[in-house]
Amino acid sequence: MALTIGTEDLVENPTPRVPVTLCLDTSTSMQGGKIRELVGGVNAFYDAIEEDDDAHDAAEVSIVEFSSSARLVQDFASVERLQRIESMKANGGTALGEGVNLALDTLQARKSVYSGAGVLYYQPWLVLMTDGQPNGSAAELDRAVRRVTALVGEKRLTVFPIGIGADADMDVLGRFSPNRPPLRLRGVRFTEFFEWLSKSVSRVSRSTPGDTVKLDLEGLAGWAEL
Template sequence: MALNIGADDLVENPTPRVPVTLCLDTSGSMMGEKIRELVEGVNLFYNAIDEDDDAHDAAEVSIVEFNSAASLIQDFASIERLARIDVINATGGTALGEGVNLALDTLEKRKSTYSNAGVLYYQPWLVLMTDGQPNGSSAELERAVQRVTDLVSQTKLTVFPIGIGSDADMSVLARFSPNRPPLRLRGLSFREFFEWLSKSVSRVSRSTPGDTFKLDLDGLAGWAEL
C-alpha cells in the first residue's frame, strides 16, 4: 500500500519542491540480481538526498512500479517521511504505458496540492526504467507517449528514459524523449545512476524555480553506455 502524504508537510516546510517520480519495471525479467540492485540504488538515492542540506528540504519522491499492472508503491513525500525499501517482488508482464500514466496522474495530483498550499515547484522529473518490451495495453502506451511528449514540449516535465540490459526496447523509450536519446544503464550500475540523480536533484534545488537547468552530462559516463 502506498504511503499518502497530504498538505501538512507543505505547511511545515514551504521550500520550493523538486518532484521526482521513479517509474520502475518490476516484471518477471527483473527477477534476481537486477531487482536487488535496483532496490539498493533507490535506498542509496534516499540516503544521499537525506544527507544533502539543499535536496533534503526540496526533494519529494514517488515510486510507481509496473509489471502486469501498475501500482503506486510510494506517494510523493519529503525524505524524512520516506521509508527505505526492504524488497520489491519481480513478477508478471511489462505494462509500461499503464505505469507511465499512473505516474503522471500521481504527479498532476501533487502539483495541485502544491498550488493549493501556495508552494512553488521546479519542473518535475520522470525517471522511466525498463529491461524489456512493453506488452500491456497498446492504447495505454500511446496515451502515455502523447502525455509525456506534450508535457516535455511545454517544458512542464523532464524525462529520463533508461534501458536496463540488452533486451530493453530503446526505440520505445526514445518515443518518450523527444529532446534527447534514451540511455542504457552500463551493466547493473543502479547505484552510480542514483548517485548521479541525487546530485542532480541537489543542483536543481539550489537554483531558482523557472530557471533553465542544465544536466551534468559529464556525469553520465559514470553509469550509462555512451
C-alpha cells in the first residue's frame, strides 16, 4: 500500500513530534497592515524552525484560517514540506468556533497517523489569534470551547489565545484558556511572537515526551501587553 506524504515523513524521521496548529483570523478587520504582518510572522516562524536543529526534526505545523467559514490551508507537515505564504486575503466575518473545531479535527487526524506509525508526540499546541468578536455559529463556538477546555484539563493540549488589537474579545478568548489568561499582541509584533514560539517549540523538542516543559514567560515581554 502506498504511503501518504505525511506517513513517509514519519518513516524517514521517527523523531517524536511537536504538532503546532495555527488557527488564524482572516476576517475583513484584519485587512492592511495586520494581515501583512501576520504573513511575515508565519514565514519567519518557518525560517526559525528550519534553522534550529532540534525544532527542525520535531516540529509539524498546520494552519487553519477562519473568516465567514473555516478552511484548512496547510495540513500538518515538517518544515521541508511547508510552503512559504505569499499572501492571505482578509474578508468576511469571524467564524471563530468553526475555525477551532476544524483545527481540532485536523489535529486528531494527525495524532491517529502518529499512533499508526508508532511515532511519539509531545502535547500538541493550538495558537488561536483573532482581532474581533466571533459572529459565526454560537453552537459551534460553545462546542469548540468545551473541546479545548476538556483537552487542556486532560493535559492533552496547550492553547495560546492571542488577541490582536484593541477590539479583540478577550473574554471569549479567556473561555478557551482555563489555566492562564489570554494575551494581547503588542501592536503588530507578529514576527516577535512567532520567534518566541519557535524557541518554545525547540525547548519542548529537547525534552522527553510526557515531561512538563516550562514556558519562557520572560520572553512574553517582547511581543505581549503584560
